[in-house]
Amino acid sequence: MLTVVGLGSLAERLYTDLVTHGSASAHALAERSGTDPDETAIALDELAAHGLIAPRTAPDSGPGGPSGGGRPGAASHFAAAPPAVALEALLAGQRHALRQAELSAAALAEAYRAATSDGAHRDLVEIVVGPAAIGHRVEQVQRGAERELLALVTGQYDVVPADATGAETEAVERGVAYRVVIGRQALGAPRAAETLFEALGRDQRIRVADQVPTKLIVADGALALVPLTEPGENGEPAAMLVRAPGLVKLLVILFEQVWEWAHPLGLEAGLPVLGEAPAGQPVGVDRRILSLLLAGSTDQAVANQLGLGLRTVQRRIKAVMELAHAETRVQLGWQAHRRGWVQD
Structure with missing residues (x-):
């Protein structure tokens, strides 16, 4: 925690010790932390410089006591400053x-x-050349996302390995929603199954398409990164970072078209399962969910009756709403009847 304010890991451990157990001498802190006394003294100086601890005279110290000689501060006691203030x-x-x-x-x-x-x-369009530069831009796009990140993934991982920087994991932890379409050929790439398991476990929404036209990343509908070169071409790979609203909107439309015709990938009984392409009609369990909703059941009641998790039911409802191009559940009900997805 304290590393973000410029403190080392040992300083953080010592401060935590003092907060938890009260004042202690430098010698006792070194013993409890299992570190060299000199390293402990340096860390204590670091904490004192940041105002996180203050020296306190030991109860048995005095002019002739144990703190009267030896290395300065070796027998001094230190107390933690109140965390809420410091x-x-x-x-x-x-x-x-x-x-x-x-x-x-x-x-x-x-x-x-x-x-x-x-x-x-x-600034509306920037050309990025070279694997390192492209990887840096991919990381920046993900770290800058606040709401949603859209991605098209082909079968090529030669430029930027999946989540090589940890930016994707951090974005998910911040609450950024990921929608990803991968090309079917990508399922055979090295570590593809492991990567998909991790992504699905973080509740990312993933679909599989027979053909993905290009790699693409779009953050919050405002910033996009798209390659300019094909894998295997001579020379260094190049990509285009797009901020121009009109171009980004076109790229979002491209993503949505690919997304609509792709097959949803999910986990059932711990295994990845490829569902029906949602571009036509809802099938199987989605029809049963629709029927129960239109009969007045709550999401939790639907989950209980079908033996599904609540979040699974809500994800499926959202997917069917997208299929019906419905923004509310009232619209979903009307579209379901109009399209003949449920029986009267």
Whole structure:
């Protein structure tokens, strides 16, 4: 936790020890943490410099006591400053520094635009060349996503391995919703099954299409990354980072068309199961869910009657709503009757 404010792992352990067990000497802290006394002293100095601890005279210390000689501070006792006060002060400083960094980044971006003759349009499209640069942009797109990330994945993993940086995992933990369409040929790629298990376990929505036209990543409908070169072409791979609203909208439409005709991939009994393509009609359990909903059952009641998890039922309902192009459940009911998906 404290590493984000510039402290080392040993300093964090010592502060936690003092918060939990009360004041202690440097010698006792070194013994309890199993570290070298010199390393402990350095970590204590680090904590003191950040205002997280303060020295306290030991009960038996005095002019002739144990703290009167030897290495300075070796027998001193230290007490933790109240976390609510000390840590909040550090975090406030971090927030201020981050805000200043954001302002500096904005100023540099403005200076960059002003230095180019086509500065008003340069930021709308950026050409990225080389695996390292493309990988960096992929990481940036995922770390910058706030709501939803859309992705088309072909069978090629030669440029950016799946979640090589951990950005995808962090985005999911922040609550970013992932919708991913993978090409069927990608199922045979090395570690594909393991990667899919991990993604499905994080409640990512994944579909499989016979043909995926291109790789694509779109964050929040505002930023997209699409390749410019085909795998295996001579020279370094290149990609285009797109911020132009019109182009991003077109790429989102492309994704939605591929998504609509792809087969949903899910987990049943711990195994990945490929469902029916949702572009036509809901089948099997989805029809039963619809019938129960239209009969007035709640989501939980539907889950109980069909032996499914509540989240599974809600995911299936959302998928059927997308199939029907319905924004509300009232619209879903009307569309279901109009299309003949349920019996009167």
